[in-house]
Amino acid sequence: MNVSIYEHKRVGFTGTRSGLTLVQQEKLKQLLTALKPLEFHHGDCQGADGEAANMADRMGEARPVIVCHPPVTQYKRAYAPHDEKRPPAGHFKRNRAIVDETDLLIGCSVAQQRQEEGGTWYTISYAEKKGKPRFVVWPDGTVAYPEDNVP
Numbered sequence: 001m002n003v004s005i006y007e008h009k010r011v012g013f014t015g016t017r018s019g020l021t022l023v024q025q026e027k028l029k030q031l032l033t034a035l036k037p038l039e040f041h042h043g044d045c046q047g048a049d050g051e052a053a054n055m056a057d058r059m060g061e062a063r064p065v066i067v068c069h070p071p072v073t074q075y076k077r078a079y080a081p082h083d084e085k086r087p088p089a090g091h092f093k094r095n096r097a098i099v100d101e102t103d104l105l106i107g108c109s110v111a112q113q114r115q116e117e118g119g120t121w122y123t124i125s126y127a128e129k130k131g132k133p134r135f136v137v138w139p140d141g142t143v144a145y146p147e148d149n150v151p
Contacts, residue, residue, distance in 0.1 A: 011037035011064070012102035012132075014095060014123040015048025016110035017076070023141030024048075024108050029055055031106060031135060031143070033062070040064040041098045042080060043091075043119075045071055048108050050078030057081035067101070069094045095123040104133040104146070 011032075020028065032040070032055060040056040042049045056066055057080075068082035071091055086097060099105060105127040107120055127134050133146035 009035065009037055009103040010039040010041065010101065011035055012041045012098040012105040012123075012127070013049065013052045013107075014043065014098065014105065014120050015052060015108035016120055017045055017047035018110055019047040020051050020108055021139045021141070024137050024139060025051065025055070027137045027141050027143055028052060028106065028108065031137070032056060032059065035104075036062055037064040039067055039102070041067040041069060041102050042082075043071065043094055043098060044068045044078050044080050044082070045076050046078045048120075050080040052106075052108075053078065053080030053082065069098050091119050092122060095119055096126055099123060099127045099130055099132060102132070104135070106135045106137065108137045109139065 042053045044053070053066055056064055065084065066082045068080065068085045070077055070085060070088045071094060072088040089097065105124065107124040109120060124134055124136060135146065136144040
């Protein structure tokens with residue numbers, strides 16, 4: 001996995017509330033290790049956000065500053081590890097803030113193809129519109145890299 005051109009970045013994350021598959025967890029761990037982010041931004045929802053934040057928190061000496069963008073809906077919060085917390089916001093506003101404050105985005109999709117609805121794909125599409133590099137980790141563990149022009 002050659003992601004060296006993306007090292008030392010502020011990395012945003014978006015994923016499904018249903019959580020990551022085991023192979024998505026492994027690929028995300030590999031991506032975070034290779035990217036060596038200085039900051040890791042997540043939306044603090046139950047499921048993938050919480051799993052990813054916990055993964056970033058366990059990176060040892062390479063641990064990034066973890067930035068939480070919590071939702072206003074408290075019952076959906078993961079209360080995941082973080083060093084900084086932004087004010088709570090509605091899901092779409094919060095997802096745009098994650099993209100706006102980062103250099104690239106990692107999205108973990110619940111389905112094996114692009115979706116027309118849902119917060120994960122809203123966020124990936126917003127990053128695309130903003131010209132931000134995007135990694136998409138599909139449920140089967142395959143990864144679409146920024147240069148793949150995610151379909």
